[in-house]
Amino acid sequence: MPLRETEAIVLRTYRLAEADKIASLFTRQMGRLRAVAAGARRTKSRYGAALEPLSHVRAFIFEREHRDLLRMNSAELIESFFDMQKDYRIQLAAQFIAEVAERMIPEREVNERLFRLFLAVLRSLKHSGEVTRPLVYFDYWLLRLAGFLPDLERCQSCARALGEQGGYYVPGSEGLLCDSCRAGATGQRISSQVIATVRAGCQRPLERWISEEKSPLGCREARRFLEDLIELHAERKLVTRAMMEEAV
Numbered sequence: 001m002p003l004r005e006t007e008a009i010v011l012r013t014y015r016l017a018e019a020d021k022i023a024s025l026f027t028r029q030m031g032r033l034r035a036v037a038a039g040a041r042r043t044k045s046r047y048g049a050a051l052e053p054l055s056h057v058r059a060f061i062f063e064r065e066h067r068d069l070l071r072m073n074s075a076e077l078i079e080s081f082f083d084m085q086k087d088y089r090i091q092l093a094a095q096f097i098a099e100v101a102e103r104m105i106p107e108r109e110v111n112e113r114l115f116r117l118f119l120a121v122l123r124s125l126k127h128s129g130e131v132t133r134p135l136v137y138f139d140y141w142l143l144r145l146a147g148f149l150p151d152l153e154r155c156q157s158c159a160r161a162l163g164e165q166g167g168y169y170v171p172g173s174e175g176l177l178c179d180s181c182r183a184g185a186t187g188q189r190i191s192s193q194v195i196a197t198v199r200a201g202c203q204r205p206l207e208r209w210i211s212e213e214k215s216p217l218g219c220r221e222a223r224r225f226l227e228d229l230i231e232l233h234a235e236r237k238l239v240t241r242a243m244m245e246e247a248v
């Protein structure tokens with residue numbers, strides 16, 4: 001039974017028995033997995049404190065042959081994202097990220113870029129206090145790394161360049177549509193300016209996008225569109241997304 005050391009982000013934990021928890025983790029070296037955290041519910045255990053939601057930890061995991069559930073022997077806190085969650089908006093944004101991870105990231109697939117995306121977005125939520133751009137950035141890159149990001153400059157249906165007109169997002173569509181392809185269907189218009197802003201912003205490190213300019217107009221519309229796409233590909237409604245919309 002090899003013991004492996006890996007960095008991990010705690011997506012959530014749930015009670016298992018008197019003293020144990022199950023931890024759902026997105027790890028850097030082993031991908032997304034669930035592990036039994038034996039003894040983590042004992043009061044005042046530092047191990048238990050390291051397993052607060054969204055903590056960035058160093059985890060020590062036993063791989064067991066022929067068993068789905070792994071066993072985590074200990075975890076050390078590297079960086080906490082717990083205090084920032086006193087702000088309800090940020091708490092919901094962080095829970096949204098965790099929910100999307102559980103729905104969209106395949107189990108046991110290592111993805112270094114996605115792991116770095118998670119850390120960058122959590123740090124940005126923690127230090128900027130802003131929610132919209134960190135989530136636009138998260139949504140854009142999550143879709144892109146999963147291969148679901150459509151060409152934002154062309155109509156999804158006829159492939160014509162959207163140009164100055166921008167495009168329309170009609171619920172259920174996997175991308176933006178031009179005015180004639182939407183054929184009168186009600187949709188959210190996404191202007192060419194918003195498309196350009198999001199593309200340019202997401203090409204930079206998130207920290208720089210946020211520190212170098214004020215929140216540009218239209219990011220909320222872009223976020224709604226990108227999150228609709230995430231729900232479409234997750235093939236279910238996301239609980240935290242509905243909560244975020246209520247809280248705005």
Ligand SMILES: [Zn+2]
Nearest residue numbers: 155158178181
């Ligand atoms: Zn078209």
